[in-house]
Amino acid sequence: MRTRAGWLALVVAGGLAAPPVWAQGGLDVGRANPVVPLPIYHDRPETGGFYCALQFIMFRQTRNIAPQVIATRGLVDIDGSIRSYLNGSFQVTPGGVVFFLPGPLGPRGAFIGSNTPALLTSDVNKQQLTYTPGLALTAGWRFEDGSAVEARWKQVYTAKYTSGAGIIPPHNLDGNGVPVGPELADTFLYSNVFGFPIEFAGQAQESAQGNPGATYGIWNAASEMTIEFDQRFSQGDVTYRVPVRADDVSRTSVTVGERFAWIWENFKWRTVSADFAGRSSGRDVAIYSNIVSNRMYGPFLGCEHEWYLGRGFSLTLHADAVAYLNIVKERAAYALEDHSAGSKHSATEYTFVPSLNGELQINWQAFEGCQIRMGWNSMSFFNTVNSPNPVDFDFNLVAPRWERKAIRYFDGIDFGVAITF
Numbered sequence: 001m002r003t004r005a006g007w008l009a010l011v012v013a014g015g016l017a018a019p020p021v022w023a024q025g026g027l028d029v030g031r032a033n034p035v036v037p038l039p040i041y042h043d044r045p046e047t048g049g050f051y052c053a054l055q056f057i058m059f060r061q062t063r064n065i066a067p068q069v070i071a072t073r074g075l076v077d078i079d080g081s082i083r084s085y086l087n088g089s090f091q092v093t094p095g096g097v098v099f100f101l102p103g104p105l106g107p108r109g110a111f112i113g114s115n116t117p118a119l120l121t122s123d124v125n126k127q128q129l130t131y132t133p134g135l136a137l138t139a140g141w142r143f144e145d146g147s148a149v150e151a152r153w154k155q156v157y158t159a160k161y162t163s164g165a166g167i168i169p170p171h172n173l174d175g176n177g178v179p180v181g182p183e184l185a186d187t188f189l190y191s192n193v194f195g196f197p198i199e200f201a202g203q204a205q206e207s208a209q210g211n212p213g214a215t216y217g218i219w220n221a222a223s224e225m226t227i228e229f230d231q232r233f234s235q236g237d238v239t240y241r242v243p244v245r246a247d248d249v250s251r252t253s254v255t256v257g258e259r260f261a262w263i264w265e266n267f268k269w270r271t272v273s274a275d276f277a278g279r280s281s282g283r284d285v286a287i288y289s290n291i292v293s294n295r296m297y298g299p300f301l302g303c304e305h306e307w308y309l310g311r312g313f314s315l316t317l318h319a320d321a322v323a324y325l326n327i328v329k330e331r332a333a334y335a336l337e338d339h340s341a342g343s344k345h346s347a348t349e350y351t352f353v354p355s356l357n358g359e360l361q362i363n364w365q366a367f368e369g370c371q372i373r374m375g376w377n378s379m380s381f382f383n384t385v386n387s388p389n390p391v392d393f394d395f396n397l398v399a400p401r402w403e404r405k406a407i408r409y410f411d412g413i414d415f416g417v418a419i420t421f
Contacts (some may be wrong), residue, residue, distance in 0.1 A: 041297070050140040051150075055138075055373070055416025059133040059156045061231055062409045065120040066388040072271060073169055074113015075221035077209065078240075080105035082112060083209035086183055113185035116169075121267065121390055123163035123311070124229040131412065132159040132231075138418075140239075147242040156233040156412075164331040165189055165227035191219040193286075194336070197397040199341035201283050202273030218286040223274040233410070234266040237300070253303040259322055263294040263381070263408070265388035270337075280339030290332045290390040290400055296324035296353050296381075316361040316375070324353040328385045332398045346399040348386065356380045371418045380411040 020160040076084050083106025091101045134157055140150025167187040169180065178185045188207070202218035215221035237259035245252040269288040276278040309315060328349045335342030342354025361375030384405050 006038040026187075040139065048144050048148075049420065051140055051142065051415055051418060051420045053136075053138040053281075053373075054416035055136040055411055055414045057134045057136050057154065057156065057414040059134060059233065059410055059412035060129045060131045060158075060159070061233065061408075063125065063129070063161070063229065063231065064386050064388050064405055064408075065122050065125055065229060065267070065390070067120045068389040068391060069117050069120055070223075070227065070391055071117075071189045071191045071219075071222070072113075072115045072117040073118050073188070073223050074111055074115050074190050074379065075185060075215050076190060077106055077110050077112055077210065078108065078214050078216050078220075079211060080108045080110065081214045082106070083110065083206060083207040086112075087284060110167050111190075113188065113190070114181055115190075116186075118169065118189055119163070119165040119225050121227065121229065124227060124322070125163040126163065127161045129243070130159050130161075132156050146246075147240065149238070151238050152236065154235045159231045161229045162226065164224065166224050175315040180303075181253075188215075188221040189219075189223070189225050189271075190221065190391060191225070191393070193217065193219040193334075193393045193395055195397075196343075197341065199283070199336060200286055200334075200395070203275040203280065205275050206273060208276035208316050218271055218273040218284060221273070222271050223278070223280075224270075224272040226270045228266075228268045230264075230266045230268070230269075232262075234260075234262040236260045241304070245291060249308045251306050253304045253306075255300075255304060255320060257295075257300055259298060259300050260325075260380075261294075261296045261324065262320075263296075263384060265386065266291045282338065283336055284372065285337035286334060287337055288332075288334050288391060290387050291330070292382045292385055292387055292402065293329040294326055294353075294381075295329070296326045296355075296384075298324035300351075300355075300357075302357075312365040314363045314365075315361070316363060318357075318361070320357050322355040322357070324355060324381075326351040326353040326384060328402075330385070330402045332390075332392060332400050334395055343395055343398050347399075347402075349402075350381050351385060351404065353384055354382045369420045372416070373418065374413075374415045376411070376413055378412075381408040382406065384408050 020232050045118040057273040084102045084104060087103025088101055090098055092098050098298035134155050136152060138150055139154040140148050142148040169186055200218050201216055204212040204217045204385055206221040237257055239255055239257040241253050241255045243251055243253045267290040271286045272280055273284040300320050300322040302318060304318040307315045328351060331344060357379045359375060359377035364372045366372055385402055386405045387402050390400055392398050
């Protein structure tokens with residue numbers, strides 16, 4: 001007669017999977033009941049065999065972006081000609097002809113506008129942390145002594161956080177109730193990027209005032225700026241699990257193995273220089289990116305305890321610790337959208353990253369050879385690298401400050417099906 005303590009505990013999104021089938025005291029378990037017309041399971045699960053699982057996962061991770069000012073409202077009058085036009089007036093000749101007479105040149109390099117912050121890197125934090133979907137796939141083999149070896153890959157897809165600024169300032173009224181300033185200067189965006197070549201000059205006549213080139217640079221008198229922060233996570237491991245204690249309703253196992261974890265982040269800043277008619281091309285759009293890639297490799301050691309609850313249900317509690325070698329790739333770059341010109345800087349550094357993982361799972365053996373699992377899991381990484389102030393305004397150097405992050409935290413839920421063959 002088959003004992004109901006024979007159950008499958010498999011695949012967790014945080015790092016471990018239990019042996020697929022086990023029975024009390026090594027009893028003869030007979031035939032499956034109910035019998036399902038699928039090519040799965042066999043009459044003697046205590047002898048071991050192949051198992052696999054597929055899970056749907058939802059994960060979120062913390063982000064660390066400081067309030068670095070990227071752009072302000074207004075523009076820089078490079079040669080003073082814009083102020084000359086603003087100080088000019090219409091005149092009428094004795095013959096009745098109306099013409100415009102520019103005023104005296106203004107100070108060269110003077111700022112026109114309110115200079116109030118228009119876009120901060122931390123604006124991406126205004127969006128709530130999102131749970132990002134992904135998949136986890138596991139394949140393993142259980143041996144006759146109850147131990148098991150398995151391989152697993154988990155992929156969490158990209159989480160995107162965005163913000164931007166355009167020609168109309170939000171809730172930015174002056175004393176006269178004019179949202180864009182009396183000279184419309186606050187319809188423009190300015191960022192102090194310096195050291196760039198002529199390919200990044202942008203449109204010659206952005207404001208319809210002053211001489212061509214009076215607002216030299218894509219980031220001077222820009223029409224639109226947008227920012228995007230992307231996060232992606234992958235993990236793979238090879239696990240060996242061995243039971244160290246078992247009774248009629250519970251079992252304790254020790255797990256050891258090797259794990260790979262990859263945290264990838266990209267801060268992207270896009271700036272559009274349009275002429276006074278709103279026209280622009282790929283040579284008038286600048287893109288800045290700051291990519292931080294933490295690739296971690298290391299051994300882990302864990303412990304797992306399982307309780308059989310009855311009626312095919314069981315509860316699994318798991319924890320493990322990992323010692324990672326972190327190979328960090330850091331890259332920052334400026335480029336035109338048409339890829340015709342740019343500047344970049346890259347670096348590699350190495351850090352030691354401890355990690356702690358914990359999971360709580362509820363398992364239901366729907367029928368022999370098939371188990372459904374649902375649970376919650378979390379991961380903490382210590383001493384990874386990130387860039388809280390991601391923008392470097394020096395076009396030639398392009399070396400923002402990359403810093404060690406004390407704690408990076410993940411949490412998520414998972415739901416999946418495991419099959420024993």
